[in-house]
Amino acid sequence: MEENIREIDTLVIGAGQAGVAMSEHLTRQEVPHLVLEKNRVAEAWRTGRWDSLVANGPAWHDRFPNMEFADNHPDQFVPKEQVADYFEAYVDKFKMPVETGVEVLSACRDQGKGGFIVTTSKGAFKAQRIVSATGPFQIPIIPAxxxxxxxxxxxxxxxxxNPEQLPEGGVMVIGAGSSGVQIADELQRSGRDVYLSVGPHDRPPRTYRGRDFVWWLGVLGLWDIAANEPGKEHVTIAVSGANGGQTIDFRELAKQGLNLVGRTQSFTDGVVHFNNxxxxxxxAGDQNYLSLLDRADQYVLANGLDLPEEPDARNLLADPECMVNPIKSIDLKANNITTVIWATGYATNYDWLKVDAFDENNQPxxxxxxxxxxxxxxxxxPWLSRRGSSFIWGVWHDAKYICDQITIQRQYQQYQSVV
Known part of the structure; x- marks a missing residue:
């Protein structure tokens, strides 16, 4: 082994919420490991999102089990900078071996010798195991x-x-998941003329009968669903902790002044066309919302809970004009729309991981x-093991399972026969 190659049992790539969770469990199991991060701990929370972003779940829920947020009420939706601070404090609390400013360039099998050779911007490593904790938000997707x-x-x-970074004029936001809705709402509240392209979505109630929707998904077992429903692979979830936490209601947004249109179909000579x-x-989003209320009511009745009834939650506004007479196309210039924001998700990038672990679509x-x-x-x-896998608390439990499997493999490898 060359002297300049560092040896370690397990390398964890990425020090976001996944890498930090992984390191905690490996530390508890006394697995020699190192976490490599090309930026800072939880960098995406600091610089990969808009200024006003807060966590989509309340502080009592969107955290790791072994540490609460220091200065936040349990029902508060924590601002992004404080979420990043939380992960940095977590690293310090458990004395995790994290090295920042180290970019992983490639990882491949050490053929004939076992393990992997990992090349980084700060030298090479020999590792027996690699945990890719780089998350799903790697390459922003802008459709063709x-x-x-x-x-x-x-x-x-x-x-x-923020709204101030954009040129003057109207804004078209394409994509109505959590990010698209919150950005469109913020822009409209700032005085902009905003068009929001709305595709298929689920929209849970922020709260119902005095409990946040994350609590309802927990007691109803919906966080633990192991696979997405067929046909819902591209259905986004419209939920927000902004402005103290509100239910996303597209009818209410239309009443507020947002211009709602269908899914974006094409752009032709400055004109954008929408599906009807x-x-x-x-x-369909309303039916998803009402179905969760039904299940919550059934749970309250079955368990004899003393939770206040909330009949007004079922009162939906009338169809706005944009639903009755939908806009089929918009001339961007004629409507003074100067900015298009694509809230259309992300792709993963595993070009650095040169192993036989991917399908024909380059998915793990x-x-x-x-x-x-x-x-x-x-x-x-997302959906690594269950619906909750991409959430802060969910990734912690996934990391525990993976750590258990690593520990089992180490026991096999360390076995010595008794003569």
Whole structure:
């Protein structure tokens, strides 16, 4: 072994919520490991989101089990900077071996010798195991339909910070998941003329009968669903902790002054065309909302809980004009729309991980994070083991399972026969 190659049992790549969770469990199991992070701990929380972002769940829920937020009420939605501070404090509390400013360039099998050779910006490592904890938010996706016309200011939601950064004029926000809705709402409240392109979505109540929706999903067992429903692979969840936490109601947003349109279909010569599906998408979201209220009421009745009834929660506003007479197309210039924000999600990038652990779409092949490639593990991905996998508390439990599997493999490798 060359002298300049550092040896370690397990390398964890990424020090966001997934990498920090992984390190805690490896530390408890006394597994020699190192966490490599190209930026700072929880960097995405600091610089990868807009200025006013808060956690989508309350402080009592969106945290790791072994440490509470220091200066936040349990029902508060914690601002992003404080979330990042929380993870840094967590690293310090458990004395985790995290090295920042180290970018992983490649990782491949050490053929014939076992383990992996990992090349980084600060030298090479020999590791028996690799945990990819880089998360799902790696490459912002802007669809191919995006216009090539430089007259329009186009950014992905990952680059949005605040209304002041945008040129004067109206804004088209494409994508109505949590990010798109919150950005569109903020822009409209700032005085902008905003159009929001709404696709299929689920929209849970922020609270119902005195309990946050994260509590309802917990007691109803919905966080533990092991697989997405067929046909819902591209359905986003519209939920927000902004402004103290509110239920996302597209009918209310339309009443507020947001211009709602269907899914974006194409751009042609400065004109954007939409599918005629706005009413269908909003009505389906309403049914999702009402179905959760039904299940919550059934749970209260079955368990004899003393939770206040909330009949007004079922009162929906009338269909707004945009649903009755939907907009089919918009001339951007004629409507003074100068900015297009693509809230259209992210792709993953595993070009650095040169092992046989991916399918034909370059997606990890794994079961609960245990890769088909021995010694390689994935953590922090949506639906890794259950619906809650991509949430702060969910990734902690996924990390515990992966750590248990690493510990089992170490026991096999350390076995010595007794002669």
């Amino acid at each position: 339909i995006a216009p090539k016309n430089p007259d329009y200011h186009q950014i992905h939601s990952a680059k949005y910070r 599906d706005l009413a269908d998408n909003i009505n 092949k794994h079961h609960r994070g245990i890769s088909t490639e021995p010694g390689v593990y994935f953590l922090g991905l």
